[in-house]
Amino acid sequence: MSTFNVPKREEVSENNQAIFDHLEKAVGFVPNLYATYAHSNTALENYLNFSNAKTSLSAKEKEVVNLAVSEVNQCVYCLSAHTAIGKMNGFTDEQILELRSGKASFDNKLDALAQLAKNITENRGATDQAVIENFLSAGYTKGSIVDVISLVGDKTISNYLHKTTNVPVDFPVVEPLSLVGV
Structure with a gap:
């Protein structure tokens, strides 16, 4: 409670x-x-x-980061909210599950973004060089890396706030990936 x-x-x-x-x-x-x-x-x-600050990332790309980060941080509130927002941005249920796992087999550029967001979060910023190189090879810039790091910080703040306060989720609650077979 x-x-x-x-x-x-x-x-x-x-x-x-x-x-x-x-x-x-x-x-x-x-x-x-x-x-x-x-x-x-x-x-x-x-x-x-x-x-809501300006960023080089599109709304759809921001949702990729939000979903990957919230999954790593196991924040059910943010996963539930960003699943709903991800759907509003055109992602399917299957794509959202994949994005939560830090992948996007349906889009090479989004795949590099999801991998980067997951890796930054898991490694607390000590990002693997191969992941950075893959991200840059996908067409992103060094400026995009900075924008992703800012967004990881933004989402981590909300993840931590919910995990600390445990206020009720007021979006359709999503299941853990382990329960949906991902």
Whole structure:
């Protein structure tokens, strides 16, 4: 059982209330994990600014990273949320399962990206040189590597927040890869 509640709008700062209102309008609800950031007067805004910052990665590529990182960090909240978002970005259920495992046999460039994201996360940044070379050979740049590392950090923050707080998942909950035969 979590010692963290999911704060309601009236329980957060005025600044966070305005963010809640914006999220409600844009997304249709305030995801529990975002609401949890609002225990801090500054963390929700800071996180959203970081998460929505410009990057060389497309929305689809960002989901590749989000799924691979969240799988390594075993964050059921983020895996569930990014499975839903991955589907909105055109990935099939089978592709999402493969991306979670750090592979993308259906697309060589995304495969290099998934491998890099998984390797960075597993090795805490001590990335294997062969994985970097494969990523660059797939058409990415050194700048893309920096953007992937930033996104790994972004997703790791959310993964850690959920694993620490264990707030309820408010997306369709996904099964561990071991239970779905991957």
